[in-house]
Amino acid sequence: MEATIKTYRNDRKYPFCPGCGHGLILDGLNKALTKLQLDPKRVVLVSDIGCVGLSDQYFSTSAFHGLHGRSVTYATGIKLVRPDLNVIVLMGDGGAGIGGHHLLNAARRNIGVKVILFNNFNFGMTGGEHSVTTPHGAKTSTTPAGNYEYPLDVVSSVKVNGANYVWRGTVFDRDLGDWIADAITHPGFALLDVWDLCTAYFASNNKLNKRTMEKLREDLGWPAGLIHKGDRPEYTGALRRSAAGVRGKPLAQPKALEPKFTSTIDRKFHVVVAGSAGGRVRSSAKALSVAGILSGLWASQRDDYPVTVKTGHSISEVILSPEPIRYTGIPKPDVLLLLSQDGYRKAGKYLSKLTAEDWLFTVPAFADLETPAKKVVLDFAGAKIPAPGRELALISVGAVVQRLKFLPPEALQEALQATQRPDIAVANAKVLEKGLTYGAQMEQ
Numbered sequence: 001m002e003a004t005i006k007t008y009r010n011d012r013k014y015p016f017c018p019g020c021g022h023g024l025i026l027d028g029l030n031k032a033l034t035k036l037q038l039d040p041k042r043v044v045l046v047s048d049i050g051c052v053g054l055s056d057q058y059f060s061t062s063a064f065h066g067l068h069g070r071s072v073t074y075a076t077g078i079k080l081v082r083p084d085l086n087v088i089v090l091m092g093d094g095g096a097g098i099g100g101h102h103l104l105n106a107a108r109r110n111i112g113v114k115v116i117l118f119n120n121f122n123f124g125m126t127g128g129e130h131s132v133t134t135p136h137g138a139k140t141s142t143t144p145a146g147n148y149e150y151p152l153d154v155v156s157s158v159k160v161n162g163a164n165y166v167w168r169g170t171v172f173d174r175d176l177g178d179w180i181a182d183a184i185t186h187p188g189f190a191l192l193d194v195w196d197l198c199t200a201y202f203a204s205n206n207k208l209n210k211r212t213m214e215k216l217r218e219d220l221g222w223p224a225g226l227i228h229k230g231d232r233p234e235y236t237g238a239l240r241r242s243a244a245g246v247r248g249k250p251l252a253q254p255k256a257l258e259p260k261f262t263s264t265i266d267r268k269f270h271v272v273v274a275g276s277a278g279g280r281v282r283s284s285a286k287a288l289s290v291a292g293i294l295s296g297l298w299a300s301q302r303d304d305y306p307v308t309v310k311t312g313h314s315i316s317e318v319i320l321s322p323e324p325i326r327y328t329g330i331p332k333p334d335v336l337l338l339l340s341q342d343g344y345r346k347a348g349k350y351l352s353k354l355t356a357e358d359w360l361f362t363v364p365a366f367a368d369l370e371t372p373a374k375k376v377v378l379d380f381a382g383a384k385i386p387a388p389g390r391e392l393a394l395i396s397v398g399a400v401v402q403r404l405k406f407l408p409p410e411a412l413q414e415a416l417q418a419t420q421r422p423d424i425a426v427a428n429a430k431v432l433e434k435g436l437t438y439g440a441q442m443e444q
């Protein structure tokens, strides 16, 4: 029998100001999770930005932290791909304003994401500026004479747009944890609007406490407690059923990549591929990352490319490791592939970090670069291997793998098949073959 989980908190102390209500809401969340005994790995806390955005690190669950106001979009993506996960958004009123459109659409779709709104009526983290929920007349750092706007009724907005579960309460509600648990177990989109205390700013400047909070709500004429519990079909399930109807069979589930190769990598191994945008740098790096996973390693990939995608650089930083990767930054590459002027401009900074242990693979244009690293000039034209710009990255990755042998070349081939459309994988396999052949010639 599985042991009972007594808490989903780790032993870190909350970082909030004395009296801040955020900790009370997180205690409620912990109570809910403990009541439901959910598998911590299958709980994803998606934290927004602000003081509330610090919250996920105090729980021993999975987590995702992104941009201000966008937490609902990340949560939607996670839930779409993995409907089996419990996806819980922790967002402030600032995030609800910035990402209001996302809230409405999540409600409209009725996707099974649960939003806990830490509604302290201001931007706490940045100094108490007014937000979309700041009451009329309230004093904040941006409304010193009193707010002349009126607050957004987030609860009514998501309700009228189709959310299955809507609740409003305060940090003073002792049964908050039970309501959070109820929202988690009810299918569909849920929003709990929890009126909260920012003691550093809003509460102190507006004399907000349990009593005045209650009065504020009554003056607005807004109800409290469970406001709506509906039974519209939850989005991810409905979408899958409808797609299965069109295809005539259930949708395929994402498949795990099963390791079937071995690698010589016995520590964190960093590879940077630096080329031009549109040069398939990222898909080549992806082949490398997936080949690593197929070889029993952990892999991370971080890409950088310009907003105007077909201009300028494209950089991919890949880490392969026998241990889980906790930090995805690259202090220094073990292998740097410098493939174009654009790549050089952006990733040239790594050159000065290379040591005699490291490798620089580059193109003839950079043959004269000074470096203490072991330098290899990839001269595909000299070897009569056609390598147009869009093929250069994949051919080079193939040559590097063949030359250094930290992964089996077959793993790269398999990675293409595992991640690309069959016709594209076949075409790319031929491109990769050119690099493997060149790498084999280099060894001789």
Ligand SMILES: Cc1ncc(C[n+]2csc(CCOP(=O)(O)OP(=O)(O)O)c2C)c(N)n1
Pocket (backbone or CB within 6 Å): 048, 049, 050, 051, 052, 053, 067, 068, 091, 092, 093, 094, 095, 096, 098, 118, 120, 122, 123, 124, 125, 126, 131, 198
């Ligand atoms: C797009 C964007 N705009 C502004 C900021 C600056 N910023 C950081 S925290 C914050 C306020 C957060 O307020 P809220 O979401 O209510 O959370 P709280 O701090 O009150 O918990 C702002 C505006 C940001 N990080 N991103």
Ligand code: SF4
Pocket (backbone or CB within 6 Å): 015, 016, 017, 019, 020, 021, 022, 051, 120, 124, 125, 197, 198, 199, 200, 201
């Ligand atoms: S600034 Fe406000 S919201 Fe942030 S921790 Fe302090 S009291 Fe809480």
Ligand SMILES: [Mg+2]
Pocket (backbone or CB within 6 Å): 050, 092, 093, 094, 118, 119, 120, 121, 122, 123, 124, 131
């Ligand atoms: Mg706030």
